[in-house]
Amino acid sequence: MTIQRLIATVCLILGATPAGAQVAVSANDGKIVLVDGVNTVARMPAPDTASIFTLATWPPRLVAELRVPTSVVGPPQSVAISPDRSLALVTGAMKINPADATATVADDVVTAIDLAASPPAVLATLHVGRQPSGISINSNGSLALVANRAEGSVSILTIAGRRVSVAGKVDLGAPESGPSHVVFTADGKRALVTRNNDSLISLLAVNGSTVTNEHVDIKAGDKPYGIDVTPSGDLAIVANIGAGQAGGTDALTILDLRAAPPRAIEQVTVGMVPEGLAISPNGQYVAVMVMNGSNQAKTAPTFHDFSLLKVLRISGRTLQPVTETKIGQWCQGTAWAPDSRGLLVQCMVEKEIQTFRFDGTRLSPGPALRINGGPAGLRVR
Numbered sequence: 001m002t003i004q005r006l007i008a009t010v011c012l013i014l015g016a017t018p019a020g021a022q023v024a025v026s027a028n029d030g031k032i033v034l035v036d037g038v039n040t041v042a043r044m045p046a047p048d049t050a051s052i053f054t055l056a057t058w059p060p061r062l063v064a065e066l067r068v069p070t071s072v073v074g075p076p077q078s079v080a081i082s083p084d085r086s087l088a089l090v091t092g093a094m095k096i097n098p099a100d101a102t103a104t105v106a107d108d109v110v111t112a113i114d115l116a117a118s119p120p121a122v123l124a125t126l127h128v129g130r131q132p133s134g135i136s137i138n139s140n141g142s143l144a145l146v147a148n149r150a151e152g153s154v155s156i157l158t159i160a161g162r163r164v165s166v167a168g169k170v171d172l173g174a175p176e177s178g179p180s181h182v183v184f185t186a187d188g189k190r191a192l193v194t195r196n197n198d199s200l201i202s203l204l205a206v207n208g209s210t211v212t213n214e215h216v217d218i219k220a221g222d223k224p225y226g227i228d229v230t231p232s233g234d235l236a237i238v239a240n241i242g243a244g245q246a247g248g249t250d251a252l253t254i255l256d257l258r259a260a261p262p263r264a265i266e267q268v269t270v271g272m273v274p275e276g277l278a279i280s281p282n283g284q285y286v287a288v289m290v291m292n293g294s295n296q297a298k299t300a301p302t303f304h305d306f307s308l309l310k311v312l313r314i315s316g317r318t319l320q321p322v323t324e325t326k327i328g329q330w331c332q333g334t335a336w337a338p339d340s341r342g343l344l345v346q347c348m349v350e351k352e353i354q355t356f357r358f359d360g361t362r363l364s365p366g367p368a369l370r371i372n373g374g375p376a377g378l379r380v381r
Helices: 003-014
Strands: 023-031 033-034 037-039 049-054 061-067 080-083 087-097 100-114 122-126 131-137 143-148 153-160 163-172 179-184 189-197 200-207 210-218 223-230 235-240 250-256 263-271 274-279 283-291 307-315 318-327 331-336 340-346 352-358 363-365 374-378
Touching: 023 033, 023 080, 023 087, 037 100, 049 087, 049 100, 061 122, 080 131, 080 374, 087 374, 100 131, 122 163, 143 179, 143 189, 143 200, 153 179, 163 210, 179 200, 179 223, 189 210, 189 223, 200 223, 223 274, 235 274, 250 274, 250 318, 263 283, 263 307, 263 318, 283 318, 283 331, 283 340, 307 340, 318 352, 318 363, 352 374
Parallel strands: 087 131, 131 179, 274 331, 331 374
Antiparallel strands: 023 049, 023 374, 033 037, 049 061, 080 087, 087 100, 100 122, 131 143, 143 153, 153 163, 179 189, 189 200, 200 210, 223 235, 235 250, 250 263, 274 283, 283 307, 307 318, 331 340, 340 352, 352 363
């Protein structure tokens, strides 16, 4: 069966996304598996895919699945959804090496998906910088920015309806800095870029489709990776992955975005390798997925057979732990439902998205959503 027929069959069975309903898009890496703590190309790799879910019901319901290049390498904010939910963008950071089927090399693609079509369909494949990783779309849906991890740059994409175009790059002036994720401030006039390799965050100025480097870099903890901004725009929260598998605990860093220039004001330790990070739509909580050594070899001294999903309350300019729960292994992205009461978290080993309800105090598990491949990038809108 061709992928087009598969999509059509799924949509006929499950129905199209209800008009105006919130959606979740999961980017799934089919080529990489975990073998005794090592990311390994599968002997018979499956296609990378994007799974599209409607959140009109809970738990979310699968609407369609498309073949889309993506990668588990990089932060799990490798998906962006437009404010009107008509468009999704998925980055493809790594691909199988054409010269060596047991290895991967940096790719340069971003795939645009038409979510409003019935069934959803790939609109375009765009070529940006090397190893595109984190991606975000601004609040009016006219601009997207992509962190190119292997070349120290940020690509600019303009959006006009269903048309997405590459409009240039911003050079961070540090080719080895490892830009990992990029987010817009609430007013859309700035963007923040985490630089994993040199532990800085760069500020970009945004004026329409013109994006420039402000040459202002913020020190915000060891190896900043994921980042999110509160709906009010006053704070950003950064996930610091620190020493990674060699470490013991890492932190979330709070940035004061009202300060001139913005600066770090608080750190809270959360555990080893906070991979996924998401602020709730109501601005009251942050969810963080902590790897917890679950992607290490079983003989490693810090190995655990579970990751942790933690929820912290945003209290003024600090974070207060609320609750946590054990989840699967080698978990990646996490995202809130629009009501700030549902949570999704991706787990690579189990090949599923685990669902939870949150009542302000406790996390209650719900049904898991099975995925064809390893769910590696996630966004909800």
